[in-house]
Amino acid sequence: MTAVPPGVRAPVVTERLVLRLFTPDDVDDRYAYQRLPDVARFLYRPPLTREGCAESIAARAGGTPWQADGDALLLAVCRAQEPGVVIGEVVLTLANARARQAEIGWVLHPRHAGHGYATEAARALASAAFGRLGVHRLFARLDVLNTASVRVCERLGMRREAHLVDNDLDGDRWGSEYVYAVLAREWTS
Numbered sequence: 001m002t003a004v005p006p007g008v009r010a011p012v013v014t015e016r017l018v019l020r021l022f023t024p025d026d027v028d029d030r031y032a033y034q035r036l037p038d039v040a041r042f043l044y045r046p047p048l049t050r051e052g053c054a055e056s057i058a059a060r061a062g063g064t065p066w067q068a069d070g071d072a073l074l075l076a077v078c079r080a081q082e083p084g085v086v087i088g089e090v091v092l093t094l095a096n097a098r099a100r101q102a103e104i105g106w107v108l109h110p111r112h113a114g115h116g117y118a119t120e121a122a123r124a125l126a127s128a129a130f131g132r133l134g135v136h137r138l139f140a141r142l143d144v145l146n147t148a149s150v151r152v153c154e155r156l157g158m159r160r161e162a163h164l165v166d167n168d169l170d171g172d173r174w175g176s177e178y179v180y181a182v183l184a185r186e187w188t189s
């Protein structure tokens with residue numbers, strides 16, 4: 001795969017949202033939701049510290065390559081009327097460059113949940129993935145208890161392809177996971 005073309009680095013605009021690269025000015029907005037235990041609950045890691053937010057933003061300030069396994073395009077989600085205020089994020093990770101497989105993820109500040117913003121942002125990112133980025137198969141992995149995220153996958157028209165039972169240990173709780181996916185030829189949005 002080639003590097004992310006300039007058109008994808010530039011903001012992606014939807015009906016209500018702007019998806020853009022994070023800047024150092026966004027650290028507090030990002031920390032406001034990434035610090036919350038309820039947000040991190042299904043992210044397979046502890047809540048982020050403010051320093052962690054700042055470091056990961058700084059590491060991506062110059063954009064993201066899109067060539068090697070593990071390259072990840074992280075975009076801030078903002079409402080169109082307030083493009084300087086970050087309400088969440090979406091991420092697209094190149095899981096397997098040779099087979100053009102990418103993983104998608106989403107996080108919203110709980111204050112902005114329940115308006116369809118995550119689905120709208122994910123739909124735009126998926127369209128960019130299948131369009132400019134040449135992805136063949138897009139997938140998402142989620143804890144089976146993450147019902148809000150299950151609903152995002154289903155609204156996007158992704159297919160539940162796997163139910164992995166007790167495939168993770170979350171503290172003293174066995175975690176189970178769904179894998180949802182959609183192919184480029186199936187993408188209609």
Ligand SMILES: CC(C)(COP(=O)(O)OP(=O)(O)OC[C@H]1O[C@@H](n2cnc3c(N)ncnc32)[C@H](O)[C@@H]1OP(=O)(O)O)[C@@H](O)C(=O)NCCC(=O)NCCS
Nearest residue numbers: 039042106107108113114115116117118119142148149151
């Ligand atoms: C997963 C997550 C992003 C889902 O957020 P969400 O707000 O429920 O999802 P959306 O933004 O797509 O909003 C959908 C809801 O808004 C409602 N809605 C209200 N107004 C709407 C509108 N104008 N357009 C579309 N939907 C609208 C929908 O009916 C839907 O409600 P429902 O799910 O109760 O049926 C959020 O719960 C989150 O950040 N969780 C923590 C992080 C996480 O777990 N991420 C995923 C890891 S795999």
